[in-house]
Amino acid sequence: MMKRKMSLLALILTCIIILSGCNFAKEKPINSSQEEVFQIGIIQFAEHPALDDARKGFEDGLKELGIEAKIHYQNAQGDIPTTTSIAQKFVKDKVDLIYAIATPAAQAAKQTTSDIPILFSAVTDPVKAEIVESWEKVGGNVTGTSDKAPTESQLRIFKEIDPNINTIGIIYNTSESNSEIQVEEVKKIAPKLGIEVITVGISNINELAQGLDSIIKKVDALYMITDNLVAASVELVREKTIENKIITVSAEETQVRGGLLITNGLSYYELGKQTAQMAKEVLVDKKDISSMPVGIAEKTVVTVNIETLKALGLDENMPLFKDSIKVGN
Numbered sequence: 001m002m003k004r005k006m007s008l009l010a011l012i013l014t015c016i017i018i019l020s021g022c023n024f025a026k027e028k029p030i031n032s033s034q035e036e037v038f039q040i041g042i043i044q045f046a047e048h049p050a051l052d053d054a055r056k057g058f059e060d061g062l063k064e065l066g067i068e069a070k071i072h073y074q075n076a077q078g079d080i081p082t083t084t085s086i087a088q089k090f091v092k093d094k095v096d097l098i099y100a101i102a103t104p105a106a107q108a109a110k111q112t113t114s115d116i117p118i119l120f121s122a123v124t125d126p127v128k129a130e131i132v133e134s135w136e137k138v139g140g141n142v143t144g145t146s147d148k149a150p151t152e153s154q155l156r157i158f159k160e161i162d163p164n165i166n167t168i169g170i171i172y173n174t175s176e177s178n179s180e181i182q183v184e185e186v187k188k189i190a191p192k193l194g195i196e197v198i199t200v201g202i203s204n205i206n207e208l209a210q211g212l213d214s215i216i217k218k219v220d221a222l223y224m225i226t227d228n229l230v231a232a233s234v235e236l237v238r239e240k241t242i243e244n245k246i247i248t249v250s251a252e253e254t255q256v257r258g259g260l261l262i263t264n265g266l267s268y269y270e271l272g273k274q275t276a277q278m279a280k281e282v283l284v285d286k287k288d289i290s291s292m293p294v295g296i297a298e299k300t301v302v303t304v305n306i307e308t309l310k311a312l313g314l315d316e317n318m319p320l321f322k323d324s325i326k327v328g329n
Contacts (some may be wrong), residue, residue: 037068038097038283041090043109045102046078048232049254050147050268054101054121057272058279065280076105078228083108091116097283099275100144102228103178106131110142117282117289120144121275122268124226125181126294136293145275145295147226149182149251152189153264157249158221159193160320161262165247167196169219171211171237173229174201182225182251197223208233212240221247224255234258242311253303257327261312262304262320266297274298301325 042058044051055073062069072095076082087109090098098118100106106120110131121144126132133139158165170186172179183199190197198218200211208230215222222241224230230237231254238259241248248260256263274295281287304321305328314321 037070039093039095040069040071040097040099040279041086041093041095042071042073042099043083043086043090043101043105044073044075045083045105046228046232047075048228048234049258050226050231050252051101051122051228053254053268054272054275055099057267057269057274058099058121058276059272060269061273061276062279064273065276067276067280067284078232080104080108084112087112097279099279103129103131103176106142106144110140114141116141118142118144119275119278119282121271122147122226124148124178128181129177132294138290138292138294141289143289143292143294144278145271145297147252147266147268147271148296149226149265150300151182151185151251152193154249154251155186155189155193155195155223157262157264157320158195158223158247161247161314161318162220165220166194167198167219168221168223169215170197170199170223170225171208171215171230172199172201172225172227174203176227176229179225179227182227186223186225202229205229205233208236209240212237216240216244216246219246221249224248224250224260226251231255231258234260238308242308245312247312247314248308253301253327256303256305259305259308259328261308261314262302262324264300264302266300270299271297303327 044055074086083105091113098109098116100109100120102122106123109118123146131142170183172183187197200215202211234255250256250260250263252265253263253267282289302324304324306326307328
């Protein structure tokens with residue numbers, strides 16, 4: 001009898017364990033949903049330090065925010081039709097979000113899909129580029145962060161370094177709308193500061209050296225906007241301007257790390273991290289992307305290339321240089 005009771009008890013305990021296991025198995029999918037891996041496609045228009053930093057900041061930002069993501073990275077190598085092909089592939093693959101770096105990439109992504117959320121970065125004026133309806137009310141599936149530079153404060157740097165600078169030059173890519181927007185803004189602001197602007201437009205990298213030689217003869221200093229074509233050859237710009245003792249002010253800090261003199265500009269790495277926060281709001285918090293205004297850089301810093309400063313024979317103790325972040329030494 002005792003044996004039967006023990007067997008019956010064992011059977012009851014076994015059933016309880018099995019049933020408990022079934023309940024646990026049923027509850028498991030609820031927890032697993034918290035471990036969702038998002039598929040994110042990155043379209044980078046070209047390969048140079050500023051855009052690389054925007055990508056790295058975005059990826060690092062996602063990790064810091066604890067977002068599990070599978071990154072599908074594609075670089076268009078400066079070819080506009082390729083950006084469209086990349087966007088089409090991401091749509092076909094049904095990624096959860098597209099991150100478009102630079103204006104042509106953002107334009108291609110927008111033209112390709114109205115369903116998948118798109119975040120952009122390194123776009124100067126998304127309204128004029130017809131990527132969003134307005135800065136505050138984007139009006140669709142696209143928003144992001146702008147690399148719009150504090151143009152007036154940057155132009156004032158020329159006079160702070162040398163009050164005798166009256167003419168500045170800009171060399172830019174005529175096929176990049178982002179660059180044309182910046183040139184227009186500089187031309188509006190410069191006359192108020194007593195500065196004349198001379199521009200040289202180029203259409204490919206082979207024209208850069210000749211364009212530089214032409215403009216350097218006509219100006220007192222050079223202003224480098226955030227132009228993807230020119231930024232890819234910043235070492236050539238550095239070489240030519242130092243050789244001719246030409247002061248360079250840049251719109252962003254990666255060009256200063258590459259050898260230009262100074263900027264009061266944004267960090268593309270931080271801009272990428274700022275965009276990662278927006279990605280969290282879209283993917284995790286399920287925020288409506290059409291309600292998210294375009295962001296601008298939250299902070300700027302004065303950065304000086306100390307090696308270039310010395311090569312130009314400038315005074316390191318000038319207040320503008322003394323209180324800056326030093327690179328290149």
